[in-house]
Amino acid sequence: MDLSLVPLYAVLVSLIAVVPIMLSSAKPNLREFWTILAALIKFGLVLTLLPGALEGKSVELHLIDLAPGLPLALKADPFGVFFAVIASGLWIFTSFYSIGYVRGAGEHKQTRYFASFAVCLSATIGIAFSANLLTFILFYEMLTVATYPLVIHNEKKDGIEAGRKYLAFTLTAGLLLVAASALVYHYTGTIDFTPGGVFTGVELPHTAMLVVFILFLAAVGVKAGIMPIHGWLPAAMAAPTPVSALLHAVAVVKSGVFAVTRVVGYVFGVDVMGDYGLNDILIVLAGATIILASLIAFAQDNLKQRLAYSTVGHLSYIVLGVALLTPFGMQGGIMHIAAHATLKITLFFCAGAIYVNLKRKNISNLNGIAKVMPWTMGAFTIGSLGLAGIPPINGFFSKWTLALGSLEGDMVIPVIILVVSGLLNVGYFFPIVYRAYFKPGEGLEGYGEASPLMVVPIMVTATLSVLFGLFPNLFFGMYDLAVEISLSLFNTASP
Amino acid sequence: MIESHLPAYIALTFVLFSVLIPALGLWKRNLSQPLAVIGSGIAAVFSLYGFVTYLNGSPIRYFFGGWEAPIGIEFVYDGLSGFFVLVINAVAFFVMIHSGETSRREFPGKEMPYYALAMLMMLGFNGMILTGDLFNLYVFLEIASLSGYALIAIGEKPAPYAAFRYLIIGTAGGTLYLLGVGFLYTITGTLNIIDMTAMLPMLAESNAAVAALILMIVGIGVKAALFPMHGWLPDSYTYAASSSTALIAPIGTKVAAYILFRVILWLFGIELTDAVAPISYIVGVLACLGILYGSIMAIAQNEMKRMLAYSSVSQIGYIIMGLSLANPWGFAGAMLHVLNHAIMKACLFMIAGQLRLKEGHSDISRFNDSYRTKYPWTMASFSVAAISMIGLPPLAGFFSKWYLALGTIDNSNWLFLAVILISSLLNAVYFFRVLEKVYMMDPYKGQTEPKEGAYNESKASMLIPTSILAVSLIVIGFANAIIVGILLDIFPM
Numbered sequence: 012m013d014l015s016l017v018p019l020y021a022v023l024v025s026l027i028a029v030v031p032i033m034l035s036s037a038k039p040n041l042r043e044f045w046t047i048l049a050a051l052i053k054f055g056l057v058l059t060l061l062p063g064a065l066e067g068k069s070v071e072l073h074l075i076d077l078a079p080g081l082p083l084a085l086k087a088d089p090f091g092v093f094f095a096v097i098a099s100g101l102w103i104f105t106s107f108y109s110i111g112y113v114r115g116a117g118e119h120k121q122t123r124y125f126a127s128f129a130v131c132l133s134a135t136i137g138i139a140f141s142a143n144l145l146t147f148i149l150f151y152e153m154l155t156v157a158t159y160p161l162v163i164h165n166e167k168k169d170g171i172e173a174g175r176k177y178l179a180f181t182l183t184a185g186l187l188l189v190a191a192s193a194l195v196y197h198y199t200g201t202i203d204f205t206p207g208g209v210f211t212g213v214e215l216p217h218t219a220m221l222v223v224f225i226l227f228l229a230a231v232g233v234k235a236g237i238m239p240i241h242g243w244l245p246a247a248m249a250a251p252t253p254v255s256a257l258l259h260a261v262a263v264v265k266s267g268v269f270a271v272t273r274v275v276g277y278v279f280g281v282d283v284m285g286d287y288g289l290n291d292i293l294i295v296l297a298g299a300t301i302i303l304a305s306l307i308a309f310a311q312d313n314l315k316q317r318l319a320y321s322t323v324g325h326l327s328y329i330v331l332g333v334a335l336l337t338p339f340g341m342q343g344g345i346m347h348i349a350a351h352a353t354l355k356i357t358l359f360f361c362a363g364a365i366y367v368n369l370k371r372k373n374i375s376n377l378n379g380i381a382k383v384m385p386w387t388m389g390a391f392t393i394g395s396l397g398l399a400g401i402p403p404i405n406g407f408f409s410k411w412t413l414a415l416g417s418l419e420g421d422m423v424i425p426v427i428i429l430v431v432s433g434l435l436n437v438g439y440f441f442p443i444v445y446r447a448y449f450k451p452g453e454g455l456e457g458y459g460e461a462s463p464l465m466v467v468p469i470m471v472t473a474t475l476s477v478l479f480g481l482f483p484n485l486f487f488g489m490y491d492l493a494v495e496i497s498l499s500l501f502n503t504a505s506p
Numbered sequence: 507m508i509e510s511h512l513p514a515y516i517a518l519t520f521v522l523f524s525v526l527i528p529a530l531g532l533w534k535r536n537l538s539q540p541l542a543v544i545g546s547g548i549a550a551v552f553s554l555y556g557f558v559t560y561l562n563g564s565p566i567r568y569f570f571g572g573w574e575a576p577i578g579i580e581f582v583y584d585g586l587s588g589f590f591v592l593v594i595n596a597v598a599f600f601v602m603i604h605s606g607e608t609s610r611r612e613f614p615g616k617e618m619p620y621y622a623l624a625m626l627m628m629l630g631f632n633g634m635i636l637t638g639d640l641f642n643l644y645v646f647l648e649i650a651s652l653s654g655y656a657l658i659a660i661g662e663k664p665a666p667y668a669a670f671r672y673l674i675i676g677t678a679g680g681t682l683y684l685l686g687v688g689f690l691y692t693i694t695g696t697l698n699i700i701d702m703t704a705m706l707p708m709l710a711e712s713n714a715a716v717a718a719l720i721l722m723i724v725g726i727g728v729k730a731a732l733f734p735m736h737g738w739l740p741d742s743y744t745y746a747a748s749s750s751t752a753l754i755a756p757i758g759t760k761v762a763a764y765i766l767f768r769v770i771l772w773l774f775g776i777e778l779t780d781a782v783a784p785i786s787y788i789v790g791v792l793a794c795l796g797i798l799y800g801s802i803m804a805i806a807q808n809e810m811k812r813m814l815a816y817s818s819v820s821q822i823g824y825i826i827m828g829l830s831l832a833n834p835w836g837f838a839g840a841m842l843h844v845l846n847h848a849i850m851k852a853c854l855f856m857i858a859g860q861l862r863l864k865e866g867h868s869d870i871s872r873f874n875d876s877y878r879t880k881y882p883w884t885m886a887s888f889s890v891a892a893i894s895m896i897g898l899p900p901l902a903g904f905f906s907k908w909y910l911a912l913g914t915i916d917n918s919n920w921l922f923l924a925v926i927l928i929s930s931l932l933n934a935v936y937f938f939r940v941l942e943k944v945y946m947m948d949p950y951k952g953q954t955e956p957k958e959g960a961y962n963e964s965k966a967s968m969l970i971p972t973s974i975l976a977v978s979l980i981v982i983g984f985a986n987a988i989i990v991g992i993l994l995d996i997f998p999m
Contacts, residue, residue, distance in 0.1 A: 149899040193911045197916065
């Protein structure tokens with residue numbers, strides 16, 4: 012089977028789905044059918060790329076020239092496929108969940124919601140498969156624009172202000188990315204993502220390299236939620252919960268950390284990062300973000316806000332792992348992309364189910380709800396355990412690998428940060444679980460679980476979290492893939 | 507052979523139609539607009555044909571009456587003039603199609619003079635671009651300017667005042683240009699651009715040449731609305747009738763920019779321009795100030811046409827900044843932006859005209875979310891043009907900024923790079939403000955229910971041109987590599 016066009020189809024399928032989604036706006040069931048269909052096809056297409064990726068092969072596709080000598084090029088390399096599998100796979104569950112959520116909550120402008128969602132997924136897969144920085148910029152900005160209608164969805168003051176904040180952060184980031192990419196093009200004559208980086212053989216003054224790196228860091232750090240440029244993420248919680256779940260826990264923010272990894276491993280390269288001491292900046296920022304975000308999470312009474320700060324912290328686990336510049340660190344970071352995705356989407360799904368069902372947003376109101384929503388709270392407990400890094404849920408293994416990675420690099424402080432952060436995670440998640448199970452609740456009579464459209468996806472993602480914790484290679488060989496990606500970055504860098 | 511006469515045909519088409527329209531328009535007033543559409547259409551086809559011919563062959567030098575320079579006047583159809591002519595005539599064609607409805611409604615009974623003047627102005631613009639003679643350029647400049655003043659004076663109550671102000675400032679600018687030409691004539695003894703180009707290297711450091719260059723830049727800077735000589739522009743564009751603004755705004759300042767290209771990069775060449783003082787850098791700094799000033803002022807405006815007018819001040823800055831960089835990427839970025847901005851601004855001003863027809867105003871604060879259902883296609887076009895103005899890929903506007911950014915980096919000009927980036931953000935502020943108003947409820951006014959309006963789109967004669975221009979922004983975005991390839995070949999060094 013010829014795979015060369017599959018990356019293009021995988022990007023386009025949800026973009027094309029926008030047309031039938033818009034046209035069937037009067038028939039909600041038909042409209043949602045298109046979303047589900049697009050999600051299934053997209054996931055199927057991505058899966059066909061998986062066997063090749065496991066063997067370390069890439070599928071490359073050059074479309075037209077975007078600028079003289081700079082093609083619009085897609086390349087499904089192992090890392091791209093890894094990210095695409097996660098994003099497109101979770102989109103299927105989110106789609107079902109979304110249907111339950113928007114109908115349960117009686118949201119307005121549902122067509123716009125589903126259409127924007129589909130565009131977001133095209134952009135995410137485009138980001139995963141971008142072969143060079145210009146293509147990447149195209150999809151990165153597309154993601155920004157497509158997420159905007161979802162952030163402002165409620166069209167109330169908080170939504171609109173969140174939207175403005177979101178645009179201010181992400182558009183600035185996009186411009187810095189343009190500047191950084193133009194500088195790379197100027198200095199190296201190429202903007203292709205290359206394992207080992209494009210700066211080999213290019214001698215640059217330290218300050219020039221530092222400036223380029225800081226531009227990149229600010230550009231991709233926004234979506235990766237690195238402090239102090241994370242501010243849009245908690246604000247964006249004004250969006251409907253499925254948006255927070257898939258986009259602000261998986262697609263958008265993971266595009267950010269994905270981009271950090273691309274920049275570190277494929278633009279600068281591990282050697283250059285180390286030689287110029289650029290990774291130190293990243294380690295310090297990521298370490299500080301992990302601790303600070305966890306502490307701030309304590310202070311949040313709004314459940315989604317607490318989850319948002321938790322996301323900020325966990326994104327920096329990935330950044331930290333990448334910044335360690337050791338094979339295990341890289342591998343742990345990449346694995347945490349997958350681990351955090353299933354765990355955090357579960358938690359957000361739970362938060363959304365609680366909101367739609369009980370109309371409760373604040374943690375202080377969650378007393379005793381486990382009695383009426385046992386499945387949901389069971390899943391929530393699994394997610395909390397996983398993020399705290401307790402075996403056998405899948406957050407444990409990535410954290411373990413991260414710790415190995417920092418010891419491999421003779422660094423102890425990152426290990427301490429990981430341990431402390433694990434405790435803090437327990438500290439801010441378990442009071443929620445405790446309230447739900449052990450405190451007497453009020454006003455819960457007559458309530459039961461949310462609609463099956465929401466509960467089933469919750470159970471599926473929770474089960475996935477456990478299964479991937481027990482058998483990291485189950486289904487898709489994600490563990491092997493992470494190892495493969497990590498080694499490819501180091502083998503090329505030091506021939 | 508048609509090819510060898512093309513430069514003359516383009517100009518003569520407008521001469522012919524500027525006479526035909528009054529002649530037939532007096533008999534049947536309704537004929538004026540179709541004639542203008544035909545006239546600008548023919549000119550656009552000639553321009554396209556000419557540009558394709560140029561790409562396959564070589565520049566055309568056309569001597570009127572067979573009299574060669576320095577006795578006669580020549581038209582030069584090379585890459586630069588061919589590109590500009592193609593852009594302005596193509597955009598004018600779409601504006602002429604669109605203008606029928608707005609002119610019938612905004613100044614009933616005056617269509618005939620409007621279209622006759624429009625053809626005359628286009629004659630002036632085309633002549634300015636095509637002529638190979640500096641004095642002849644001044645003549646065409648005055649033709650374009652005088653008809654432009656008249657066109658601007660057709661409009662709202664303050665329009666004649668705005669036009670008069672433009673007339674005073676514009677005439678001063680024209681005079682300064684003429685003075686510069688005079689200086690050059692005294693030292694070179696010729697007015698022909700090609701001849702003068704050959705002679706100037708020997709005279710570049712003479713005071714007269716430097717003075718001439720500065721006078722010409724300042725004089726044409728007025729016409730190009732180069733900061734701080736832009737004062738005439740906001741009022742003129744705001745108060746002129748919608749169809750006048752839609753015609754003048756996208757192309758008027760571009761033609762002036764063309765003269766700056768011709769003078770700085772061709773006639774003098776960048777080495778001679780900067781031989782005595784860093785003139786190109788100063789021009790670039792002025793452009794940067796204009797970019798920032800225009801963007802900030804645009805944010806402060808409540809009236810859509812006025813906002814777009816200030817935005818024009820800012821966008822012309824991009825073009826002139828790219829010119830001042832005087833390297834291939836900067837040039838390609840500036841030229842691509844000539845095309846992009848002409849399309850975007852034509853589209854946006856045409857949409858402002860449509861809104862004025864439908865709603866009777868274009869005050870952004872009074873926009874509401876019923877526009878979303880009332881004018882879905884107009885607003886879709888607006889969104890595309892706005893996002894292109896902000897400069898997000900894959901729309902055309904992104905790529906001009908990308909090349910300009912490459913140009914600033916090649917010159918290690920970090921200041922200009924920062925200005926490009928900051929201004930994109932400012933663009934986002936004033937365009938997303940409108941998009942928010944149109945697509946969302948306004949919670950700040952206590953709105954909690956979306957406003958729905960019955961479908962009430964503009965006529966096809968207006969929708970089709972705006973939609974075509976909006977779609978062309980997407981097409982240019984994806985095809986820009988081809989265009990830029992051509993533009994890089996045009997660059998003179």
